Amino acid sequence: MATPVSVHAHAAPQGFIRKYIFSLDHKVIGIQYFFLALTAVFVGMFLSLLMRIHMIWPTAVLPIVGEIKPEQYLSLLTMHGTIMVFFVLTTAPQGGFGNYVLPIQIGAPDMAFPVLNMLSFWTTFVGFIVIIAAFFVTGGAPLHGWTGYPPLSAVQSAGPGEGLGADLWITSIAIFCIASLMGALNFITTTLDLRAKGMSLMRMPLTVWSWFITAILGLLAFGVLLSAGILLLLDRNMGTSFYVPLINVNGVMMGHKGGSPLLWQHLFWFFGHPEVYIAILPGMGVTSQVLSTFSRKPIFGYKAMVYAMLAIGFFGFMVWGHHMFMSGMSPYSAFAFSILTMCIGVPSAIKTFNWLGTMWKGHIRFDTPMLYAIGFVSLFVSGGLSGPFLAQPVLDIQLHDTYFVVGHFHLIMGVAAIFGIFAATYYWFPKMFGRMMNETWGRIHFFITLAGTYAIFMPMHYLGMAGQTRRYSQFTEVAYQTKLIPLQTFMTYAAIITIAAQFIFVINLFWSMFKGPKASDNPWEATTLEWTTTTPPPHDNFGGVTPVVHHGPYEYGVPGAPRDYVMQNDPATYAAH
């Protein structure tokens, strides 16, 4: 039976609404995702600023928000985590840059399902509105942290934000799950079916591999979170007891009986651990791409990089138990989860080694994207090294509820992924908006941000080992913790400076969008297909033709070639490879 590739022909839209709002063009949708994430990251960052201020000056009366109460601190913590993980770390690298770049890099005119792509963006947008609405309802935002552990999250009367606010929180996450499923399905199908002639799997840029693997993780993980969320909604509103045992809240017996909070932990972390890789894998892809381009060298160990990412994705589904060492898990299970978790260190180390090998003896160009890629490697190592500590059940029980864990996941999953996003922004900005970003301000932004993030998150490791507990809104009441307040104060000042530095980025972004110098088609002298088309690309990416690919993605410094790079669609063959 003939099996034609899906034919989807749509014309370049004319009206403003079809062109910029309900657009089917993956490039417009990618930019929409990017700005959604940019909005979300500023909301999330503002919340973290309020938290840091409250920890040091608990009684300060702030403009607009007033005095923050301890329970409001928990709301800030919940919303900061949720908005950052879902609407920034999942949305920007995959929805934003993946959407914009993946079809162009494989030589496709658009995603396989453009309508689904549009729907997935607008569904994400609705999810964002719903979660922001949680701030403005009676009782305010929920208190249960981004992990939403029951029984706190499953009983309406458990706290001030656990009424309508928590319902909105769960609804938003369920909406986000559906949006991510639509997106993931689209990414995988596009990568499988719409690669240009010659773009074999092992010629795909590592960015495409990373978005592809991320999409597989998203496809499998978000379905489970959706189920878990539905059951949580039933528990809260239908009186079922999936997650709630016999429980008494403020002296009142609840009607629940027989459930287990551990069921939620299993379901949540079966999603939650792959989610960590959903956030970081695209950053790895971008870093590989940028390091190779700006070192003017082929990526060191291309195949090893691909297999390492596949291994990370595979192991990602088998280690969720390491988030539950505190739950009284059998030591035998804990042992298995511990060994599997440490296995992830192997592909991660392979990747780090290969990044360093790529830069080794390269003709490195220190443009802003390169600085951020190097920063990514640095943060990946710093954050990653505390991983094997936390993979040990005995150490984890000591460290789990302390700042050590906060420092660990912020470095590796939070800031490293954000550095990946920054590298991608500075790298693809010329292609997306047709102008160059300002280099000087880019570098200033980089150095303040790198120093600032280390100043904020490195001390957390020491705080954790000294016994400072996480999720406490203030430390003035516990004698041994008061001694650590000076270090917390230092971190708060570092946070204020780092957050202020982000305005350099935003101003640079918007100023360059309108006033920056015009970008050429290939300003970085890179090899992949997005640099073969015009800047910005036409509606169907390649002006009616489908490119033909003759080379691998990272052919720099090929002997015999006229320039130090060979574009992927260059039909000539050069002797030495």
Next chain:
Amino acid sequence: MADATLEHAAVGHGAPGAYEAPLFGAYSKKVGMWLFLASDSLTFGALLFAFSYNRIYTDWPTPFHVASITNATIMTACLLSSSLTMVLGVFAAQRGDRAWTRNWLLATMAFGTAFIVLHGMEWTKLIGEGLALPGFPRPAGAATGELAEVSKNTPQFAATFFGLTAMHMLHVTIGVIYLGVVALRKLFLPILGAIWLAGFLLIPSDNVFHYGIHVLLIGLVLATVILFLKPKDYDAHDVEVSGLYWHFVDLVWMFIFPLVYLMSTRIS
């Protein structure tokens, strides 16, 4: 979008031969459906995990009797037969026989509808006998029989039963609407609207399906939007893709039937 002039002005991409051969030799829609099913099987997998988890840690009751099992067996037979008619529909579509494609799809929908109606009657009967969630609308004068005791002593029983079967019933309902759109196109919209209205008016207001029937209204709105935005003709590929979905829904029932019904039956 399918306006003739737009179609003409459209950039001519997607020409066969311009791309690498698809990895599994499958066209995009089929790959997309398989991926959706992979994700959906994990959604169901999580629900079945929740069921098993509760079952293992609880002294699980076995209140179902011959009547429930007989009914569920007939429902299973309906679904299995619908898979057969679906396969015949796909074959008819592949040999280009439009009339029989539609007939077999309609037969599949009839079996699916029979399944939903039988399931709905069974739910109503069980709720009448006292099987309920604490926050569920309860009919006046609900019995205080064994199922009421079960609901009181083991709330997980009703919760997992209703959770799993409702999720599956939702999937069957979506499947019937999906097949209706493929088989009858815009002709299906008034039929669906009529069924929704009849159901809403005829089902008494203390019955959960009085509210549950609104799923059809949501389906009607979505189907209308889809049919008016993309008024293209459906080919054999579309029928095959809808068949994939339908067989998956059947397959899920083959897990739910033994786990939820057979293993909760007392053999005396």
